[in-house]
Amino acid sequence: MTDKKKLLKNRWMLTPVEIAGIVLFILLTISGVVVSVQDALQLRRALDLNLTQTIILNQGIVNLQREVQLTHKEVLRLLGNLDNPPKPITRFDFVKIQVNNLVTQVESQTRTYAFPETDLAIVHEIEGETAVIDRMIASLDESNSPTLQAVTLKSLDSQLDGLESSIKQLVDRQATLQREEIIQTRDSLTASQRTDVIVGIVVTILSFALANLFRRTLTSRLQQVVESDRLKGQLLANVSHELRTPINAIQGYSQLMSEGAYGDLSDKQKTTVQRVLINTTQLKGMVDNLLDRAQMEQGKLTLRKEPFVPADLIESTHSALNILASTKNLELTSEITPDVPTALNGDMLRLQQILFNLVSNAIKFTEKGSVHIRISLPDKEHWALQVTDTGIGITPEKQTQVFAPFWQVDSSATRHYRGSGLGLSIVKQLSELMGGSVSLTSQPEKGSTFTIIFPLETQK
Amino acid sequence: MNKPLALIIEDDYDLSEIFSAALQRDEFETEIIRDGRDAIERLKGPAPAIVVLDLHLPYVDGATILKQIHATESFSSTAIIVATADAQQADSLQGQADLILLKPVGVNQLHELAKRLLIRWRQNT
Numbered sequence: 137m138t139d140k141k142k143l144l145k146n147r148w149m150l151t152p153v154e155i156a157g158i159v160l161f162i163l164l165t166i167s168g169v170v171v172s173v174q175d176a177l178q179l180r181r182a183l184d185l186n187l188t189q190t191i192i193l194n195q196g197i198v199n200l201q202r203e204v205q206l207t208h209k210e211v212l213r214l215l216g217n218l219d220n221p222p223k224p225i226t227r228f229d230f231v232k233i234q235v236n237n238l239v240t241q242v243e244s245q246t247r248t249y250a251f252p253e254t255d256l257a258i259v260h261e262i263e264g265e266t267a268v269i270d271r272m273i274a275s276l277d278e279s280n281s282p283t284l285q286a287v288t289l290k291s292l293d294s295q296l297d298g299l300e301s302s303i304k305q306l307v308d309r310q311a312t313l314q315r316e317e318i319i320q321t322r323d324s325l326t327a328s329q330r331t332d333v334i335v336g337i338v339v340t341i342l343s344f345a346l347a348n349l350f351r352r353t354l355t356s357r358l359q360q361v362v363e364s365d366r367l368k369g370q371l372l373a374n375v376s377h378e379l380r381t382p383i384n385a386i387q388g389y390s391q392l393m394s395e396g397a398y399g400d401l402s403d404k405q406k407t408t409v410q411r412v413l414i415n416t417t418q419l420k421g422m423v424d425n426l427l428d429r430a431q432m433e434q435g436k437l438t439l440r441k442e443p444f445v446p447a448d449l450i451e452s453t454h455s456a457l458n459i460l461a462s463t464k465n466l467e468l469t470s471e472i473t474p475d476v477p478t479a480l481n482g483d484m485l486r487l488q489q490i491l492f493n494l495v496s497n498a499i500k501f502t503e504k505g506s507v508h509i510r511i512s513l514p515d516k517e518h519w520a521l522q523v524t525d526t527g528i529g530i531t532p533e534k535q536t537q538v539f540a541p542f543w544q545v546d547s548s549a550t551r552h553y554r555g556s557g558l559g560l561s562i563v564k565q566l567s568e569l570m571g572g573s574v575s576l577t578s579q580p581e582k583g584s585t586f587t588i589i590f591p592l593e594t595q596k
Numbered sequence: 597m598n599k600p601l602a603l604i605i606e607d608d609y610d611l612s613e614i615f616s617a618a619l620q621r622d623e624f625e626t627e628i629i630r631d632g633r634d635a636i637e638r639l640k641g642p643a644p645a646i647v648v649l650d651l652h653l654p655y656v657d658g659a660t661i662l663k664q665i666h667a668t669e670s671f672s673s674t675a676i677i678v679a680t681a682d683a684q685q686a687d688s689l690q691g692q693a694d695l696i697l698l699k700p701v702g703v704n705q706l707h708e709l710a711k712r713l714l715i716r717w718r719q720n721t
Binding site for chain 2: 381382385388391395448452455456485
């Protein structure tokens, strides 16, 4: 089952298109949010700037208005005191300073701000009136006649009246204009912000739709993977089962034929039939492994627990693999230590398969010497199945890898040593399902020993 | 000396031939029956020493034949060997047969079995 999980995990790897999609989704979301926030801030700043300018201009004009009112008041006070002037000169001087002030103010205000064209007429009027007042003050300086002064002051009064109303007009006009401008700016800002919010929402929705689309694509792909994996397992289980039937028939016929059940054979016929038998036995081992692997992946492998005779286990392996060992001039030996009970509990068929795999593996990787099977009791609660060979051995670095499925010591070895590469992984998986643990000791060029320790469950 | 008779009830041609050849090697005479109806009919005939019975058969299934064999008095001393690939079914028939073999059944297994049955048969006769 763990292999299946690994398989699924590997299949979760994203294709470039999916990665691009996810990146696009993230970029779209981020850019959507950034655009709306940035624009909102920028427009806010613009609005603030506009308001500040408006306030400054207004303040300037209001100042001007106050200046004119002050001057006017002073002129009126002078006029009231004309009949009885104690120190008219001093008073005139004050008015002169006021008027000078006023003139400077008007000049600076009208020059600093670019008034809209509609206001320029009023501005010119104010400038004209200021110039007249300036001249009047100058003429007032020259004349010492109180009558003339009175006349001049009177006309100065009316002139200031005009200036005051002109400035008031400008103030009103500016106030209206600026109110309009603020409203306009606000409206345009709102419209622009609204657009941005809409754009942001659309972008976000779009990116979420994209994300959803990708999620669904991935989910359906995962389902497809799981389904195809299940179908593959089912197919493998069916095919393996269908394969076993004819293989068993071939194996049976060739064994009977080699035994002479169908009449005496010539030497050549006998060795040929034995070759058929060896190849069929190997093929059967591979198909059994595939079937078991498929069943394990499907979670359908069920183990039986029934009494079996350890000697039968060894005998069946001997009879199946003796010919294979003898064709390589290898000695296939076995022993059961005397302390082993005559009957053990377990799944005989699976144990046969484990032993078949270990022994055929040992024969495969041994060129000369022997393969030895041993059943013993390492302690009171366990029994051990051991296969020792005098073969090529396995280096310490590779010892942990040999139990991985489809692995062989050297991948180039697959050609030399035939096999599906499933044998040892099946041994490990089956043993562990039975509560056993597999270990390996090996020295390169000297040989290997595979040991499986099972819990001892003797028949009661 | 008479040879014991092995009645092989098996619809798979190859399996029945292999069973037959293996048992013949071990000094049995063999008779092959390939469907359930013929098997029921055969119960009227002389009793064999052993019956090798497959459970999936055409017309009448193995479990029914097993019951019929038990009900046939002349077959009372016949050793019944059931061969099936279905482990669950094998478990459910525990106690109803002298031996239950899980397919695939190898030739060596058959030889071992035949030897033991032959000894038993010789003791009984």
